Amino acid sequence: MAYARIEIAPSILASNFSKLGDEVRAVTEGGADVLHVDVMDGMFVPNISIGIPVVQSLRKATQLPLDVHLMIVRPELYIDGFVRAGANRVIVHQEATPHLDRALAMIREAGAEAGVAINPATPVAMLGEVLDKVDSVLVMSVNPGFGGQKFIPSAIEKIKQLNQWRGRYNGAFRIGVDGGVEAGNIGELAQAGANTFVAGTSIFHTPDPIAATRHLRKLAVDAISQRV
Numbered sequence: 001m002a003y004a005r006i007e008i009a010p011s012i013l014a015s016n017f018s019k020l021g022d023e024v025r026a027v028t029e030g031g032a033d034v035l036h037v038d039v040m041d042g043m044f045v046p047n048i049s050i051g052i053p054v055v056q057s058l059r060k061a062t063q064l065p066l067d068v069h070l071m072i073v074r075p076e077l078y079i080d081g082f083v084r085a086g087a088n089r090v091i092v093h094q095e096a097t098p099h100l101d102r103a104l105a106m107i108r109e110a111g112a113e114a115g116v117a118i119n120p121a122t123p124v125a126m127l128g129e130v131l132d133k134v135d136s137v138l139v140m141s142v143n144p145g146f147g148g149q150k151f152i153p154s155a156i157e158k159i160k161q162l163n164q165w166r167g168r169y170n171g172a173f174r175i176g177v178d179g180g181v182e183a184g185n186i187g188e189l190a191q192a193g194a195n196t197f198v199a200g201t202s203i204f205h206t207p208d209p210i211a212a213t214r215h216l217r218k219l220a221v222d223a224i225s226q227r228v
Contacts, residue, residue, distance in 0.1 A: 014200030030213025045145035059086025091115035142179030151180025163193025190223035
């Protein structure tokens with residue numbers, strides 16, 4: 001199946017921003033595949049985070065792909081700017097725009113992978129018309145806006161459903177999960193069909209982010225090998 005390789009995607013929202021360079025180097029040494037960058041506007045979600053300048057700085061500091069998650073209203077206004085800043089994948093929310101098809105096309109036209117995210121209360125059926133146009137689907141397993149929240153178990157069924165649908169598209173999109181991902185559930189998520197794992201607290205809020213990254217990867221790889 002295409003895209004069978006897993007991705008461990010440390011979320012810098014949980015990192016120590018005063019030591020961001022060191023944090024990025026640690027997860028890189030630990031085997032991270034991408035860096036997950038949460039962009040929040042205080043409107044779509046009840047928090048404000050980073051913007052284009054931080055993505056530009058990250059692009060200069062790492063060779064890892066940047067997975068930019070736009071938790072903002074009217075994402076179409078900012079897609080080109082984030083791709084120009086260095087985003088390799090841009091993820092927009094189904095709930096954030098009435099023109100999802102257009103937003104996904106804009107991402108691809110700008111030269112990045114196109115991803116779509118859904119909140120915990122949004123059924124995967126809402127994505128039925130765009131699954132042939134995305135490189136990734138991100139299932140939110142917490143309500144977006146803050147790190148360190150408790151995992152919402154209903155995300156597992158969504159992942160299983162997407163995994164079934166993915167077969168119809170010859171494995172042409174990744175399935176990611178974001179929120180509460182940690183050592184105790186990453187194996188079950190991998191077996192359900194996820195292959196991109198966004199992890200923040202379970203990596204950066206540990207004594208050894210290098211070891212934590214490696215451990216999550218091993219657990220996911222072991223689980224996928226059992227599923228296959």
